[in-house]
Amino acid sequence: MDIFLIVLGAILTNNILLTTFLGICPFIGVSGEYASASGMGMAVIFVLTMTLPVNWLVKHFVLDPLGVGYLSLIVYIVTIAFLVQIVEMFMKRFLPALYNSLGIFLPLITVNCAILGGVLFAIATWNLGFMESVAFGFGGGVGWALAIILMAAIRERLRFAPVPEGLKGPGLALIIAGLMAMSFVGFSGMINIRDFGG
């Protein structure tokens, strides 16, 4: 039950994009087209679900026993870069169709702050358990994908709307995101992932 609540909470109440501002650069940059937005969303779900448990294991079985917590940032980012590389090689070999549809988005994930941010929130700040981290990774990825797909759909509808010249492009995208964040406030208070931490 807890796992289900965490997945739901990560999608709606603690949406990593609309409440903690993680991964906004690709959210603005890649949401112009529906197809690339869903590709990026898929890539984030995949990598976030993989990196959270792996970094959880790294923290609890390597960093903590050795007492080298001050190296955590360097170790997390190297682990993420390494995992993204492995995921890329694996997909190229076994899932070429998915690999081709994700294209350039997969390597870009390394510098997507949603990944490192998700790790820092779940493992360092909230101190979630192992299964909870897996759930938060998957839910967080789905929540991010949901936000970028919604955004891409709205931007496609607004392509020919008569907006002021200065707001065209990123300006309007940010204001739409603000309105989306406002509507997501309606979910707040239902579930708080912080309560599941240790």
Added chain:
Amino acid sequence: MAEVKTAVMQRAAAPAIPLTQRLPQTKGWKELVRDIWDDNPTFRMILAMCPTMGATNMAINGMAQGLATLIATVASSTTVAALRTVIPSEVRLPAYMIIIAFWVTIVDIVLRAYLPPLSAALGPYVPLIITNCFVLGRAEAFASQNSPGLSALDALGVGLGFTMSLTLLGIVRELLGFGSLFGIQIFSGWTPWVIMIIPAGAFLVVGLYVGIVKHFSPGGQIGGGA
């Protein structure tokens, strides 16, 4: 002979020009100004949006986040420039990431040790400087091809532009959200605009800023990076 004489005179006359007129002509100064305004990382390039929104609910937080990023950017760019002939180009990106992570770790530890309340207020947004697009961007685009001194100036310009943007955002959000400025109450009996403190307000204010900057100086590059 006369030509030589003029050249010598010109050279001798050069230092007489006051610093305020000479400085804008230097390459380093031009880099600095271009990075602060024309290529402002926040409002022009739409880069580094996570800290821009996450750490600007108060003016002091925005300024601290900007300065922390400035220090990390200058240190990483200088290091990358100093090591640019040593790092093989095939593994340069992982190497840059490790250099950046190293400096960000130091900034984070120093902040936690000497300014614990500020560090708690900024939370994970200080460690997240590692994935700040323009820190890696300056290392890759500028520091990998230029001298350490020039790279430090380039990074300083980006850092100052970023600090300026974040402080401006923090000022607007704190003034409307709390009625105060840098913790000092400005409006008495102010009804707080709660929306300015929550995430939705951050998106709206940044969006309007981007629109205003683009409206008043349409030139330059407006991008949306990954």
